[in-house]
Amino acid sequence: MSPVISVEGLTRRFGAITVADNLSFAVGSGECLGIIGPNGAGKTSVFNMLAGAVRPQAGRIVLDGRDITDASQHARTLMGLGRTYQVPQPFGLLTAYENVLAAATFSRRSRGGEAEVARSVLVRTGLAARADVPAGSLPLLDRKRLELARAIALKPRVLLLDEIAGGLTEAEVAQLVALIRALKPDLAIIWIEHVTHALSAVADRIVAINFGSRIAEGTPAEVMAHPAVLEVYMGTVLDVAPHG
Template structure:
């Protein structure tokens, strides 16, 4: 079976600054992939390249069998790439429910009954009690939930989650992980950038570590986290410190 997503030699430079350096990996149908790395490592840039907000300086991106390297974000969304953003920007004058209905108009396969589907998504994401409230009245944590809900309303084959757990309490994080597991079990492939590693490890099948725009480690999540190089890069634990 061909991969759902395939990046081959993807690079992005802004002048002399290279923020994505020969990124190559595949994502299988139904897989959940976690991406970690220090601040400024190039994680959000990678999402912008996959989602279509940025075009690569070099390399190829294929999604669901098609070369999407030059496609706009809107076209990738219609093909099945849904994304949440780290800083939520809902349509503040619309209700939470209306935000989802708008998103559902731009998805891939579409829903037979968009209204029922949006209601279901609100229930899954814990926002059903806020459905008729203006999105501008939500708390930051509720806006984060709305970000994920809007992405799901596009009926994605691939869901990109950008630090969706940031700012949540432990209980809220636990509930969110349960929701993401449910979404994944429903057949949606996931790529998740997250600093809250224990949340990530509860969901993902594979972990990629990025530093200075390069993939420096990849594999089974707990094995990757035990790698001394990853511990030094991501957690500041040097091999010498551990040996002392």
């Protein structure tokens, strides 16, 4: 099966800092790729390049067989890319419902049924009781839920999730995992997450990156046990292959 989204040789530097160094990966429909790495490893920058907010200096991004490396952000959304932001970025003066309604309205060219989509997404993400509250006055956790709700309402083919489990209780993490599992069959999901047990419960494969380079890739269990990953996270000094 051909991948829905693939990235080849993605490279980006901000001055001396390398946020992506020749990164390549591909994700197919029904598949979830997890991305882990320490703070500043370049995870969110990779998302910004996938979503079109930041241009890569080298490399290609292909969505459904089309090269979207130079496509604008809104064009990528219309082609089926949906993202959440690590730091919630709602439309602050609009209500939660209007935030999701806007996503349902402008992410597709055909009209009709937006209100129903918005309502059902709010119910699924546990925001129904806060639907008519301005997003700017929602507490942080609800704003994080709203990030997910807005992304789902886009009905994307590729869903980019950026640390949506952080700060949730165990019960809420379980709900979130169930929700993402339910979405997964129709989607290619790329999920950046520090809550590794949530990620391991959904991801088929995990890529670990540090300083913009891939240091490990494999099943969740393989990556979590990989010496390079342990070194980066635990500071364990092991004799590992050089990384850059």
